[in-house]
Amino acid sequence: MARPPRFDSDQILDAAVRLAAAAGPGGVTMSAVAQAIGAPSGSVYHRFSGRPDLLAEVWLRTVERFQEGYFEALRSDPDPRRAARAAARHVVSWSRAHPHEASLLLYGAEEFGQSAWSEEHRDRADVGNRRVFASLRELAAALGAAGPLERDRVTLALVDLPLTVVRRHLRAGDMMPPYAEELAEECAAALLEVG
Template sequence: MARPPRFDTDQLLDAAVRLAAEGGPVAVTMAAVAQAVGAPSGSVYHRFAGRTALLAEVWLRTVERFQEGYFAALAEASVPDAERRPGPEAARAAACAAARHVVAWSRAHSDEATLLLYGAKDFGRPDWSEEHIRRADSGNARVFASIGTLAADLGATDDPGRDRVVLALIDLPLSLVRRHLRAGEPLPPHAEDLAEECTAALLR
C-alpha cells in the first residue's frame, strides 16, 4: 500500500499565502515554500511546474475562495421569500450582503485578504499558462455578470448607475478593508455594519 504524501498541495499553498502576506509576492519562491513547511524542494516541484505555476495557483485559489462566498451572499439574499416579490428590494439586500461578505471574509482570512491587496500581475499573470488565465478570466466574468444582473434589478441601466453599483459592491467595502490592512490594524468590530450602511445609502 502506497504511503500518502506527507505534504499536500493545500499545505504548500497555505505556506505560500503566509509568505505573500508577510513579504509580498517576491517572497513566494519554491525554496521558501519548501522551507516553510519543512519539505524537500522536490515536494514543491512535484506539484508545481515552477514558480510561475506556484504564483498562479496561490493567487487563483485565494480569489476563487473569496468569490465562492461572494456569490453565495449575492444569491442567498436575492432569493425572495414567499411574502416578497423579486425586484429592487431583494437586489439591495443582496448588495448589502455582498458588501458585508467582503469585510467578514477579510476578517476571517487576514493573510488571504492581505495577499489580495496586490493584483494578478504582481503574481506573474503575463506568464501564466492558458488554463490559469482562463480560470482567472472566467471568475472575473462571473463577478461582473452577477453585478450586471443586480444593477438591472435595481434599474441602474445607464453608465452612472452601473458605476454606482460597482462602487457600492466592490470599491467601497474593499477600501474599508484595505485601509486597515495596510496600516497593520485589525478590522474594527463595526466594519461589517459600516460597509452595509454605506452600500445601502449608495443604492437607496
C-alpha cells in the same frame, strides 16, 4: 504500495499565502515555501512545475474561495438591495476571517505573474472575472441601474468601497473594528440609494 505524500498541495499553498501576506508576491519562491513547511524543494516542484504555476494557484485558489462566498451573498435574498448589502458585508467579514488571504488580494493578478501563467490558469481567472461582472450586471439591472453611471455606482458600492474598508486596516496591520461590516453595508446601501 507507495507512501502517501507528506506535503499536499493545500499545505504548500497555505504556506505560500502566509509568505505573500508577509512579504508580498516577491516573497513567494519555491525554496521559501519549501523552507516554510520544512520540506525539500523537490516536494514543492512535485506539486507545482515552477514559480509561475505556484503563483497562479495561490492567486486563483484565494480568489475562487472569496468569490464563492461573494456569489452566495449576491444570491442570498430576492430583494436586490438586501442582497447588495450582504455582498458588501461579505467582503469585510471574509477578510476578517481570512486576513492572510485578504492581504494577498490587495495585490493584483499581474503582481502574481499573470503574464507567465499557463493558458489554463489565465482561463480560470477570466471565467471568475466574467462571473463577477455578470453577477454585478444582473444585480445592477435588478436595482434599475440602466446607464454607465448607475452601473459604476453598483461596482463602487459592492467592490471598491468594502475593499477600501478592508485595505486601510490590513495595510496598517490593525485589527478591523467590530463595526467594519456594518460600516461597509451602510455605506453601500447609502450609495445605492443615490441612484
